[in-house]
Amino acid sequence: MKIAGSTALVTGANRGFGRHLAAELAARGATVWAGARNPDTVDLPGVTAVRLDITDPAPVAAAAERAGDVTLLVNNAGVSTGTALLDGDLAQIRLELETHYLGTLSVVRAFAPRIAANDGGTILNVLSWFTFPGVGAYGAAKAAAWSVTNALRVELAGRGVRVAGLHVGYMDTEMAAAVPGPKADPAEVARLAADGIEAGSYEILADDVARRVQAGLSGGVAALHPALP
Template structure:
């Protein structure tokens, strides 16, 4: 389990949407400092928040951040992109770009910051997945989230020896700009962040944020035809 009060956290993609909600909830729970990254960072009115530039697809950018930020003990791999890219008819470059951001980006962060977490006592690494990690219908985006889920499960084993809590977060649709146009039931970003932080502090390895995610995970024991994600609820 990880105590948020007094911690130093890093949230990638932390200046909008779900990332901003994580930043806000970390502050509510008494985090001492939160680094909130973006490709184009904007300053915060809260002195506990330091906005930093980061491109998770750029090795040098990730390395520069790790060199600068040495006091982190909680990391949220939240940065991600969603392009309308069906597997067969979508732009292959967009597919590659999503994998670079959504899969290799979190891996770059994990590799760069694992030694820092170890030096600071272990801490926690939180990866943001999706119900599309298990459910069909998300095209290339869903494929990236399935890959990230697998990556997280392997990182949990590799980081166990340094006492790092690795948390995989699955949720359906948080009410953010990324899915604003989808006609689906959505949970507020603030509620999602609260549920995730509850899980982190309990010591959970996996957090299922909402009912639709729990339904899809339960369907894994059944036929694959039952794994289609319902988007009109």
């Protein structure tokens, strides 16, 4: 789809990658709604802040009413609790699932009919194949979001709504501040994401981590986890 002239809504747009992507879309000529739990924290010029907590049905419905002209939806809002699956706090694991899985689905359910009614458009879900045992809750929730993306892609194809997934490892944002090692530049990932949207890509691989994991998926467990006995 063409970004210039579109109307986009980015969840979690007050900081991190969401802020970079909202800025990129605005620079390319989109009218941008910037979703955040606290709209006062949105400081991007040229965008309109809207209250949006993706885990709460009321503000999701209210945002869909207010931003009913959306043709591009970016599901970026997320949380990383650093919780392990085996002995981590179940409440934190539920929070990850409520956010990445059910929260993303809730926003899609609210906005997809409006995008379809606006002559179609694109939904982009920010995903990740990257996981470690110590942060298994995040990986499991993102895996659920990936499955949701694949299912919705088929369900919405006949309604003129393209569903894409952005796959990336760690980005140099506040969420990954404590993670050592190389991280992708969120501004560059935003540029690649916007390019992928305009190209009509179903999967956008933003860094080497995503490309390596995608290649490993066809190789089975041995390719994904070579250290296993």
